[in-house]
Amino acid sequence: MLKYAGTDIVFQEFPDEVTLAINLTRCPNNCPGCHSAYLKEDAGPELDDVALLSLINDYRGEITCVGLMGGDGDPQAVMHLMDTVRLTYGSTLRTGWYSGREELPKDFRPELFDYVKLGPWIEALGPLSSPTTNQRMYRIADGHFHDITHRFRKS
Numbered sequence: 255m256l257k258y259a260g261t262d263i264v265f266q267e268f269p270d271e272v273t274l275a276i277n278l279t280r281c282p283n284n285c286p287g288c289h290s291a292y293l294k295e296d297a298g299p300e301l302d303d304v305a306l307l308s309l310i311n312d313y314r315g316e317i318t319c320v321g322l323m324g325g326d327g328d329p330q331a332v333m334h335l336m337d338t339v340r341l342t343y344g345s346t347l348r349t350g351w352y353s354g355r356e357e358l359p360k361d362f363r364p365e366l367f368d369y370v371k372l373g374p375w376i377e378a379l380g381p382l383s384s385p386t387t388n389q390r391m392y393r394i395a396d397g398h399f400h401d402i403t404h405r406f407r408k409s
Contacts, residue, residue, distance in 0.1 A: 256280070256322075256331045257298040261309060263317065268350045268369045269391075269405045271319035274310060276301065278324035283354040287377035293324055301331075303338045310339070310347070319368070321350040329359040336366040364394050382406040 257279045264275045278301065281293045288294075299305065310320055320339055325332040336349045350369035358370065371382070373389030380387050383406040391406065392399040 256301040256325055256328055256335070257296065258301045258305075259293060259295075259298040263313065264321075266406075267321055267323075267352065267371075268319050268348070269393075269402060271348060271350075271369075272317050273319040273321045273350065274313050274317045275321045275323050276306075276309065278322055280327045281324050281354065282327045283374055285354060285375040288375055301335065303335065306335050306338060307342060310343075317347070319348040319350055321352065321369070323352045324354070325351065326353055326355050329353075329362070333361075333363050333366055337363075340366055364397050364399070367394050369393055370399075383408065 259277050259279045261277065262275045264273045267273055267275055277290070277293060279293050279298050280296050284294065322332055322335065332351055339347060339349055348368040349366060351367055352371045354374045355372060356374070358372065369391065371389060371391045376388050382389050382391055382403055385407065387403070390401055391403050393402045
């Protein structure tokens with residue numbers, strides 16, 4: 255089960271997208287120096303199909319992407335929700351997942367996602383915009399993962 259602690263409309267988390275970012279709680283990663291430590295808590299309402307579609311419909315026409323920020327405690331639920339988005343909106347609404355894991359789950363379904371960010375927060379290595387970051391952002395197209403981490407760096 256997934257729970258969430260609010261949403262934001264964001265412009266930087268997924269390149270060239272206006273994203274409804276849903277901040278998932280119950281994060282199991284315990285990254286030292288986490289900037290969103292409150293997301294470790296078992297708090298907030300459940301994010302099920304009905305809640306997700308309601309949140310998306312509140313911003314329909316204003317967003318180009320829906321991003322789940324977290325969800326590492328229940329990747330099956332993450333994939334289920336992205337399947338719901340794909341079945342409901344097809345390719346008209348892109349999907350993304352910010353995972354703090356090093357690797358995707360073995361049964362990951364790339365066809366459900368346009369973007370995936372992998373890697374735990376390591377404060378000394380910095381965010382996606384840092385040249386020393388351990389995190390990677392991938393654009394998924396036709397089942398192929400394209401590393402687009404460089405897009406976060408300032409020229």
